[in-house]
Amino acid sequence: MxxxxxxxxxxxxxxxxxxxxxxxxxxxxxxxxxxxxxxxxxxxxxxxxxxxxxxxxxxxxxxxxxxxxxxxxxxxxxxxxxxxxxxxxxxxxxxxxxxxxxxxxEEKKQEINELKQMASYRREFLGNVSHELKTPVFNIQGYVDTLLEGGLEDKTINVKFLQKTQNSVNRMIALVEDLEEISKLESVNLELNVESFNLYELATEVIDFMEQKALLNKTKIIINPIASKSIKVLADIRRIRQVMINLIDNAIKYGKMDDPVVTISFYNFHDNYLIEIQDNGIGMPEENLVRVFERFYRTEESRSRDKGGMGLGLAIVKHIIEAHRQTISVRSNLGEGTTFSFTLKMA
Ligand SMILES: Nc1ncnc2c1ncn2[C@@H]1O[C@H](COP(=O)(O)OP(=O)(O)OP(=O)(O)O)[C@@H](O)[C@H]1O
Ligand SMILES: [Mg+2]
Structure with missing residues (x-):
């Protein structure tokens, strides 16, 4: 007993x-x-x-x-x-x-760890935001000071400096808009307006929309010729447009210097479609791949090319795809190119 x-x-x-x-x-x-x-x-x-x-x-x-x-x-x-x-x-x-x-x-230990992680995340986030704002703010200050100190009369620099000021203001606006977007995505459960639509048509519409940027970078954007023209999915069309624009924008921005091509492909994948956006650009080293979806993360390669991105695009994309209960992944080879793949539910 x-x-x-x-x-x-x-x-x-x-x-x-x-x-x-x-x-x-x-x-x-x-x-x-x-x-x-x-x-x-x-x-x-x-x-x-x-x-x-x-x-x-x-x-x-x-x-x-x-x-x-x-x-x-x-x-x-x-x-x-x-x-x-x-x-x-x-x-x-x-x-x-x-x-x-x-x-x-055990539960308490886990909660404490999560809180610690969140605190360091918040610190890092604030540091990143102020860092990103500092550059355009100081630029604007420099241009305005020069213009006020006589540069306004100097025809060789006045328009150029005003244009540079405008660029910095635009960059700040883009940052604030992205921050607003990401805090909206993170604070509330993203409300999706799910409907059935043809992703092939959306892709052609986005290619049209990106035409100017592609022309500037001499980039060809194509839809894989073997793709069916009817790719019916169930998703929030406005949000998926945002995903496609962000991924294609990256593919152009981090594209190859000569003969850059961006290819959009669709594959049947059980009850889903797998959508791939592939470029033949600068690529990323393996160790960076796990971090590219983090807010403000940029690889050294993209920085050295001074592409002016803020590292928020992919964080937004990931939020949208996960709100659809789907997944996104990336594979890449340095100097060879990058492929982003995400899934969407078939309609
Ligand atoms: N297609 C790609 N090829 C190579 N590197 C890429 C590609 N897409 C993203 N990256 C890397 O991942 C980083 C994060 O991408 P993300 O879209 O989040 O930010 P960004 O394009 O730099 O800025 P933003 O999208 O906020 O304007 C980029 O800075 C770049 O280093
Ligand atoms: Mg981007």
Missing amino acids: LINSPKNIALFNAILLALISGVILILISIYVESIDITIIMVIIAVIFISSFFLINFSISKFFHEKIDIIYKTIGEPQTTMKAEKKNKNSNDVLDLVNQVVLRWS
Whole structure:
């Protein structure tokens, strides 16, 4: 018998008391002959039953008072233990409490780690935002100061400096818009306007929209010729347009110097379509791939080309795809090109 619950302790002690009192009574009966053996048996039974109930009651009360304090401290109802007891079919009260407390401490440890991670994430985010804002703000300050200090009259620089100021202002506007977008995506559950539409048509529309940028970079954007012209998906068309624009924008921006080509392909993938946007551009080293979807992350290669991105586009894209309960991934080879693939539900 395991002494691991008030009932077992009470039983053990009641047996012990009954045995001791039985021995004493038998010894007495040897000297006092008038005591009947049935009376002795009755007395032993009474001692056994009353001590069992008394010990059980007082130990249970003591245990439950203490355990109650533990449960109140960890904020779990006593019912947790009852459920656990049923579940494990165990009578070992202390062992059950121990397990609940251990689980609670594990959960707390995890929560603390998550909070720490969030705090460092927030710090990094603020640092990034101020860093990104600093460059255009200081540029604007420099141009305006020069113009006010006589540059306005100097025909060789006045228009050029105003244009540069305009570029910096545009960059700040783009940053603020992206920040607004990303905080909206992160703070509320993104509400999707899901409908059935033809992704092939959307892709041609986006190619049209990106035409100017592609021309400037001498980039050819094509849809894989083997693709069917009817790619019916269930998704939020406005958001998917945003995804396509961001991915194609990157493919152009980080494209090859000569003969850059961006290819859009669609593949059947179980109940989904797999959409790939592939470029033959500068690519990324393997170790950067896990981080490209982080806010403000840019690879050294893109920085050295001074492409002026802020590293928010892919973070936005990932949010949108995950809000559709779909996935996005990337593969890339440095100097050879990059392919972004995401899935969408077939209509
Ligand atoms: N097609 C690509 N080829 C090579 N590198 C890429 C490609 N797409 C993204 N990257 C790398 O991933 C980084 C993050 O991309 P992301 O779209 O989030 O930011 P960005 O294009 O730099 O700026 P933004 O999109 O906010 O204007 C880029 O800075 C670049 O280093
Ligand atoms: Mg981008």
